[in-house]
Amino acid sequence: MDSDATKQVYDILAKAAQICVEQDITVAVLCPGSRSAPVALSFLRNKNIKSYILPDERSAAYTALGLAKALQKPVILVCTSGTAALNFAPAIAEAFFSEIPLLVLTADRPQEWLGQADNQAIYQQNLYGKHVKQSYTFPLDLEHADSQWFALRQLNEAINFSTQKPAGPVHINIPLREPLYLTGTESFLPKEIPYKVTKLAKTKAFLDDSIYAELKKFKRIICIAGMNLPDENLQEIISENTAKYLVFIADITSNLHDTKNSLLYAELVLDNEAFTDEFSPDLIISFGGPIVSKTIKQFLRKSNAKHWHVGFSPAAADTFQKLDKILPIEPEAFFHEAIYAHNIVFDYEYFQSWQNAQNSVINKLKPVLENLPFSEVKAAYKILDKLPENSVLHSGNSLPIRYAAAFPSLPKNVQIFANRGTSGIDGSLSTAAGFSIFDSTKLNVLILGDLSFLYDSNGLWNNYLQSNLKIIVFNNHGGGIFRNLPGSAVQPELEEYFVVKQPLRMEGTAIQHNCRYIYCNDEKCFAESLELFFGENERPAILEIEFSEALKISEVKALLKS
Structure with missing residues (x-):
């Protein structure tokens, strides 16, 4: 009983x-x-x-x-x-x-x-x-x-x-005390809850008009969006602001890269030191979470700008070491008020200078990337370019997210997610798997490194996975990012301690979890492998790409300057 x-x-x-x-x-x-x-x-x-x-x-x-x-x-x-x-x-x-x-x-x-x-x-x-x-x-x-x-x-x-x-x-x-089980199998669904549920009411915040009056005093304004969940209404109102010459930098994880006139290639623009003084802002307006690009963060830290963060956290991160105001309002409401209630028009010359510089980078970039030897950089560029519209891209940390941030050649309506709150390599596969099982009709593509895949391979120990999950493993046999970092790259313990070189391939893991396995190690088989990979409709697929060419992002940037 x-x-x-x-x-x-x-x-x-x-x-x-x-x-x-x-x-x-x-x-x-x-x-x-x-x-x-x-x-x-x-x-x-x-x-x-x-x-x-x-x-x-x-x-x-x-x-x-x-x-x-x-x-x-x-x-x-x-x-x-x-x-x-x-x-x-x-x-x-x-x-x-x-x-x-x-x-x-x-x-x-x-x-x-x-x-x-x-x-x-x-x-x-x-x-x-x-x-x-x-x-x-x-x-x-x-x-x-x-x-x-x-x-x-x-x-x-x-x-x-x-x-x-x-x-x-x-x-x-x-x-909980024992006994822990009842003998029956009833549903436990109570007919009535003897407790009144208290729901959090939705509110709209408004700022004092003096904030917008002060905003009008600034000439060189940069708005930067960090990590954000997809929001069509926000994207629309930011597009309306960029139509009034707002300089807008969309981080790769902001899910605002389809915003009109957004600066997706700001990192490559700012890599040219001749531009940095010319583009230095008077005011930085930020919203969302972290941003990926170290180049952009350093550029904004070196400026003499003030920084306003739009959002509800009273402990907003002072990422650029210039935080002046925290504006407790939804970004959508803030930018709507700016142009519709206060008729703010941003500086055209500053806006156009950024647009011209970005167009110059874009015109140079494609020929440079197309002529690269087969490498992680080139493969990442090609994969992003061939992603189907309306798909979801999940990026591992370390090198994959940096490739996407530097060379964001994305089709329209691609959502992007990465675990950039802590930037660990340990849960990228499981997170992408979780996202993919919510909507089996939407293609979910994960790009990650070999160590990240091996670390989180239990993410495939999941009875709910379907054919909409596609995983691309860049296998450089270790923590390849440490070969790119100037400090670790010159240490005699580089391969033993930092890279932790490993000889493994991913085929066994794919077979164990009933995933389609495709292998590629050169440019000749790359296009065919991608076609097979995206064409798999019966089960999850794993495309392992093994690289022998260790090309650095900095080397590609040097080619753009030449």
């Missing part, structure tokens, strides 16, 4: 699952475990929640991150007690710095058994420290009505915290 206490736990957790539904959180990633069974079963048996079950907690957390990016709303993430919860940490840190909402639920042992040599018992309260927006612990005993109310109130508050801008992960630790 089931104990009353266990029934009460299941009842409250069923109500918690239904609160998630009421808050429009309907996707969960569940990692198998016994201590977490009451939590996981509450989501599994709620017919309004789509659950994905993944055994590797580190990979599962990144998969949830990818799903949350695709959905643009929180995803539930559940695991058992002990080190399982620690394995969520890398993806949680990425979600925090990328401002992606996750609702993280970790099952726990009762507090009295910590430090008593009990199984899977670690210190889980506040486990993720500053890498979550808020941490909570459910009451252990839920018999009293006040405890039930408190648990559900915590959940509701956590959800609202996760979605309030800047969005991010929240953590709820749930200690």
Whole structure:
């Protein structure tokens, strides 16, 4: 017979699952475990929640991150007690710095058994420290009505915290006593929730007119967009601003590269030192997250400009070491007000100087890239150029994202994602896999290096993958970026310690996970391999490209100057 206490736990957790539904959180990633069974079963048996079950907690957390990016709303993430919860940490840190909402639920042992040599018992309260927006612990005993109310109130508050801008992960630790199972198989879906769900109201912020009056005093204004989720309305209003001569730099991860008159090749423009003084701004306006290009960051740091950041974080990053104002308003609203309520027209001469310089770079770039020897740089350029329209590009960190940032020859309507919140190589495959399972009709292409692929190959240990996931592995047999960095490249321990040279190929991994495997190691087979790769419609595909030519981005930039 089931104990009353266990029934009460299941009842409250069923109500918690239904609160998630009421808050429009309907996707969960569940990692198998016994201590977490009451939590996981509450989501599994709620017919309004789509659950994905993944055994590797580190990979599962990144998969949830990818799903949350695709959905643009929180995803539930559940695991058992002990080190399982620690394995969520890398993806949680990425979600925090990328401002992606996750609702993280970790099952726990009762507090009295910590430090008593009990199984899977670690210190889980506040486990993720500053890498979550808020941490909570459910009451252990839920018999009293006040405890039930408190648990559900915590959940509701956590959800609202996760979605309030800047969005991010929240953590709820749930200690559970044995017995952990009921004998029945009922759905646990409560007919009525004895708790009133409190939703976060949407608001529109407005700035004082004095901000726009001050804006009109600046002549040389640069707007730069960092990492951002796709937003068609924002792209439209920025295009309307560039039509009024706003100088706009779209980072490769901004998802604003289709904005009219955007400066996609600003890095290559600024690589010519003759331009840097001419283009130095008076005011930098930024929004979004990190930017990839070190060249652009250094250029803006050297300027004498003031910096305004548009966004809701009171601790906005002072990336350019010139932060003067934080404007707590949506970027779309700010730029709409600028041109429609305050009739701001930006400086035409400054705008045209940038456009002319970019056009000059574009005219030189294609012949230079086409005449390169077969190398990672050339392959990246060709792949980006041949991506189908309306596809999704996922980039690994280190070299792949830098190739895309420097040579962004992209078709229209391609969304771009990368884990640039922490810029680790450890979860790129799992994140792309998570994104791809949300919408199986959309092509998802991941480009990453061999170490990143090997590190995260458990991202393929996933029963939900389909043929829309395409993975391109640049195999330079190690951490090739260290051969590009001036400091590490000259060290005698370069290959042993920095590159960590490895002899492996990816065919075995592809076969193990039932992926189509295609191999290429020269320009002759490259075009044919790409055609086979994009044409695979039955299962996920892995294209491994092995390189012998180690061409650096700096060498391509030197050719542009010659």
